[in-house]
Amino acid sequence: MEQKQKKVLVSLRDIFLRYDGEVILNHINLDIREKEFVTILGPSGCGKTTTLRIIGGFVEPESGEVIFDGKRINGTPPHKRNVNTVFQKYSLFPHLNVFDNVAFGLKLKKLPKKEIKEKVLKMLAIVDLKGYEKRSVAKLSGGQQQRVAIARALVCDPAIILLDEPLGALDLKLRKSMQLELKEIQHQTEKTFIYVTHDQEEALTMSDRVVVMNNGVIEQIGTPEEVYNEPVNAFVADFIGEANILNGIMMGDCRVRILGRELECVDKGFGTNTPVDVVIRPEDVIVTTPEQGQLCGVVESVTFKGVHYEISVRVGRCEILVHSTNSAEPGSTVGLRVIPFNIQIMNKLLPIQSNTIETTVTYADESAQSFEFELEDERITVEGKYIPQGKRVRIHLPFDALSITGSGDGDLKDVYIESVVYKGEQNEIILESDTRKWLMLSDTDEQVATYVPLYFDFSKASFEVIASPDEKEGEA
Amino acid sequence: MKSKKLSIPYILWMLIFTMIPIVMIGVTAFKDKQGNFSLEPFAKAFGYTNVFMKSLWIALLSTLICLVLAYPLAYMLTRMRKSSQNTVQMILMIPMWMNFLLRIYAWMILLQKNGPLDTALSFLGIHGTYIGNTAAVVVGMVYEYLPFMVLPIYTVMSKIDGNLIEAAQDLGSNNAAVFKKVIFPLSIPGVISGITMVFVPSASTFLVSQYLGGTDDIMIGDVIDKIFWTDQSTGSAISLILMIFIFVFLVLMNLFGDEEAIA
Numbered sequence: 001m002e003q004k005q006k007k008v009l010v011s012l013r014d015i016f017l018r019y020d021g022e023v024i025l026n027h028i029n030l031d032i033r034e035k036e037f038v039t040i041l042g043p044s045g046c047g048k049t050t051t052l053r054i055i056g057g058f059v060e061p062e063s064g065e066v067i068f069d070g071k072r073i074n075g076t077p078p079h080k081r082n083v084n085t086v087f088q089k090y091s092l093f094p095h096l097n098v099f100d101n102v103a104f105g106l107k108l109k110k111l112p113k114k115e116i117k118e119k120v121l122k123m124l125a126i127v128d129l130k131g132y133e134k135r136s137v138a139k140l141s142g143g144q145q146q147r148v149a150i151a152r153a154l155v156c157d158p159a160i161i162l163l164d165e166p167l168g169a170l171d172l173k174l175r176k177s178m179q180l181e182l183k184e185i186q187h188q189t190e191k192t193f194i195y196v197t198h199d200q201e202e203a204l205t206m207s208d209r210v211v212v213m214n215n216g217v218i219e220q221i222g223t224p225e226e227v228y229n230e231p232v233n234a235f236v237a238d239f240i241g242e243a244n245i246l247n248g249i250m251m252g253d254c255r256v257r258i259l260g261r262e263l264e265c266v267d268k269g270f271g272t273n274t275p276v277d278v279v280i281r282p283e284d285v286i287v288t289t290p291e292q293g294q295l296c297g298v299v300e301s302v303t304f305k306g307v308h309y310e311i312s313v314r315v316g317r318c319e320i321l322v323h324s325t326n327s328a329e330p331g332s333t334v335g336l337r338v339i340p341f342n343i344q345i346m347n348k349l350l351p352i353q354s355n356t357i358e359t360t361v362t363y364a365d366e367s368a369q370s371f372e373f374e375l376e377d378e379r380i381t382v383e384g385k386y387i388p389q390g391k392r393v394r395i396h397l398p399f400d401a402l403s404i405t406g407s408g409d410g411d412l413k414d415v416y417i418e419s420v421v422y423k424g425e426q427n428e429i430i431l432e433s434d435t436r437k438w439l440m441l442s443d444t445d446e447q448v449a450t451y452v453p454l455y456f457d458f459s460k461a462s463f464e465v466i467a468s469p470d471e472k473e474g475e476a
Numbered sequence: 477m478k479s480k481k482l483s484i485p486y487i488l489w490m491l492i493f494t495m496i497p498i499v500m501i502g503v504t505a506f507k508d509k510q511g512n513f514s515l516e517p518f519a520k521a522f523g524y525t526n527v528f529m530k531s532l533w534i535a536l537l538s539t540l541i542c543l544v545l546a547y548p549l550a551y552m553l554t555r556m557r558k559s560s561q562n563t564v565q566m567i568l569m570i571p572m573w574m575n576f577l578l579r580i581y582a583w584m585i586l587l588q589k590n591g592p593l594d595t596a597l598s599f600l601g602i603h604g605t606y607i608g609n610t611a612a613v614v615v616g617m618v619y620e621y622l623p624f625m626v627l628p629i630y631t632v633m634s635k636i637d638g639n640l641i642e643a644a645q646d647l648g649s650n651n652a653a654v655f656k657k658v659i660f661p662l663s664i665p666g667v668i669s670g671i672t673m674v675f676v677p678s679a680s681t682f683l684v685s686q687y688l689g690g691t692d693d694i695m696i697g698d699v700i701d702k703i704f705w706t707d708q709s710t711g712s713a714i715s716l717i718l719m720i721f722i723f724v725f726l727v728l729m730n731l732f733g734d735e736e737a738i739a
Contacts, residue, residue: 058642078645079653091643095661104657105647156647 006033009159009192010055015064017050024050025061026216032160032194037186039195039203042213043239045449048196049088051213052162055194057081069159084153085162089169090145092137098124098148099133105156123155126185143174150185160192167202179205200240204228212236215418215432215449233346234421234428237279244285244320245421248278248345256345259295259315263338267345275353277346277421282323284342287311293335295320299328318424349419350430350439355397358466364389376434380411382458387465394464401460402440404431410453417448505712517709521717524699531696532721534610535679538617539625542674543667545618546625550666551659553626554634565630568623576620580687583616587688612688613695617678624677625670632666633659668729676722 008031015028025047032038040048053059054066057078066073073081084105092101099120106116124130127147132140137148146166153161163182167175183206186193197203203210204224212219212227212235220232231237234245248258250270256263258278270276290296297315304310304327311322313334320336328334357375364371369386372379373393387393404415415431415438422428422445429446431438431454438454446452508514553561571579586592587607594606606612636659644654682697689695696718704711 056646058645077650078642079648079650083646085643085646087639087643087646089639091637091639093640093643093658104644108648108653108657152647 006035008032009034009036009069010194011065011067012051012054013065013067015051015054015061015066017047017054017059017061023216025054027064028216028218030211030218030221032192034192035190037183037193037195037206037208038211039197039207039209040211040213041197041200041203041239043198043448046213047216048198048213049164052085052164052194052196055160056083056085056162082158083160083162084156084158085164086146086149086153086166088164088166090149090166092145092148092152094138096137097133098129098135098137098140101137101148102151102155104152109156119155120151123151126154126188127151128181142170143178146170146178150182154185154189154191158191160194163193163195165197166195167197167199175202182206204240210240212239214239215416230344231279231346233349234277234279235349235419237277237344237346238419238421242282242321242323244280244282244424246278246280246318246424248276250274250276250345254340256343259318261295263294263343264340265343265345266340267343270345270347275348275351277348279344279346280320280338280342282310282321283308284338285320285322285324286337286339287313287322287324287326287328288335288337290333290335293337295336297334297336299330299332299334302327302330320424349421350437352439354399355402355438355440357395357397359393359395361387361389361391361393376412378412380456382461384459385463387463392466394466395458396462396464397456397458398460399428399439399441401457402431402438403455403457404429404440404442404446404452405444406453406455408453411456412454414451415454417446417450417452420446420448501712501715504708505716507709509707509709514709517707517713518717520707520710521713524696524714527694527696527699528717528721530693531679534613534617534685534693534695535675535681538614538621538678539671539675541614541618542622542625543671546622546629546670547663547667550626550629550633550663551655553630554636561634565627568626571619572623577683579620580616580684583612583619584687587612587615607688608690608693610689610693613685613693616684616688617681620681620684621674621678624673628669628673629663629666632669633663636662668732672726672729675725679722679725680718 010032012028012030015025017023017025028047028051030051040051042048050059054061057073057076057080060074068081068083093104096104102120102123103116106119111119121130121133124132127150129144129147129151132144132148137145140148146169149166150161166182167178170178179202182193182195195203195206204227207224209221210224210227211221214235220227220236222230227236227240231240231243237243237245246258248256250267250272251257251262252272253268253270254265256265256267256276256278295315297313297320300312300314300319302309302311305323308323308325309327311324311328313320313322313328313336315336322336357373359373359375361371362373362379364387366386366388368383370381370383371385371387371389372381374380382395404410404417412433415433418430418432418437420427420429426441426443427445429440429442431440431452433454505517506513506515508516553564556564584607588594589605589607591606594603597603640658640662641654644658649657680697682695682701685693685695686698696714700711700714
């Protein structure tokens, strides 16, 4: 509630942007309030840096509005915006020393020399670089360069500081201490920080609110606790922290069926017999005796992680990850329990039963038992099935009839991997082609935000000839 | 071991074509006609002080004009699309594929009495000679050496990190301030190598002044050209003095460059 009372400082309204025909930002809406530390989190290529650059004024959206302090600022150049950026690769001026780098913005404001000096020295003290004024920036370590970059942005006293993966180039230990320091600096200076990262842990550690993005869309906005405990979908659950994500069927309010068992949960309003995604965090799974377990499984492996044991339990064909302070014997049969509150139900990312193509046969060869159709400007040949030319046909491709490895260019050349979610057994992969989305299963781990060829295995498909407008007799 | 063996041909090359000739010039410069040690060649060389001064003046002027023309051109080049950049670079380079002498002849024809320039200007009622003076020499030199100024400046400028420009804008710089505070200081190494590449050859050039200049526009290169076969010693002495001038100039340029050191 307290958050809501703070003034909204910057608003993105229905921001849409394409680059080279690719949609980069797909109708983004985001409000950021005063003194807030907001992190935009997502895999590379999700549009998070572009969002930041739109606020900074380096990129103009194709449509939509950028509102700053109540005023529309579309078209205002960066130097006229009350916003400063800490760039990914620091972008310090190599021809200036530490002092002059930090003083750069103040000198442009034509402040008196004495005041500039005071402000710069004070800021250098805040970022722990006292006495480094005369050093050449090239001779500083990565962490020190980072601090100069932060000081250079902060000293201008902007309303908002934008930070574009500023800790990306630092080693783990330094990154951890800089995370805390940044949070501390934000408290001290009472500025609004908008921070971009692909590191979920960083996002959870530092932020007041986290904005999770994927493929040009905001998936969820919430406090770190909210996005961790109540992810809205399998993408968010998978991206933030470790999670068991399973296919389930909602039997009714508060009843979900997973791994062949009906369990009690706390979610309502999903209808009956609705396929859903179910998230159970590893630390929420309780290992017990087989008699007391809701589910039964065999311990496959146990790894000591310091604070806890990571136990992999095979339930049927599915792998369940458990974090427990007690160890278990590999090979033994154990029971697993989860309290209803810790079972999180989510709508499916892509609620389909199979991939359906509805098309018209463009060419058919009865003797060769094959036909052709067109899809997204590609001509696709189906072997082992004859359907006469001109017929309307509906092709149902089960999830395992799609693959992204094979010979040749693929039936569709460049499809985009939008998300990869491990479902305890196989990866569920959502692909995006020019006009639609596809769902496939894969045993191998694929890289999101890359382009791959897509192959169809029509031997696993089912075909349904449907009435076409120019042909009344219907199914042949 | 291997790298040492590979460097032998180059060491030999430098020895035969760089070190030995310099030593020979040094020795020749201190001999009189009879082959005895003498400072007479230097005494004679100092008789050409005026020519020296004029040569350095023409070289300096040409370098300056090249710089004034080349710098904005290089800057504009970096802001063009990549394909246009290549086209403009090509156009800059094409004249260099032609013979040097031919290019000078072309300027002679352009500037001569009743030549294209004269004819064009006569329509405006302006008559005059445009050849046989210092200005014509400078024009020829600028034409000759402009690409050597553009290319190093362009190369250095195009390597300036675009993020630095964004950082400057972010901190409140408009386009003029971005140029003044970031692009210009970071382009100085290119300017220095451009100046070096234009000034050094233009100070010792010859023929341009003979074809385009007047009688008093003779340059030190032309003097060496004229007297060397009759008086090798004085020719060598003049060369040596010119070398020292250029050496001092280079040292000065490097000192200046160090002050603006780009880390």
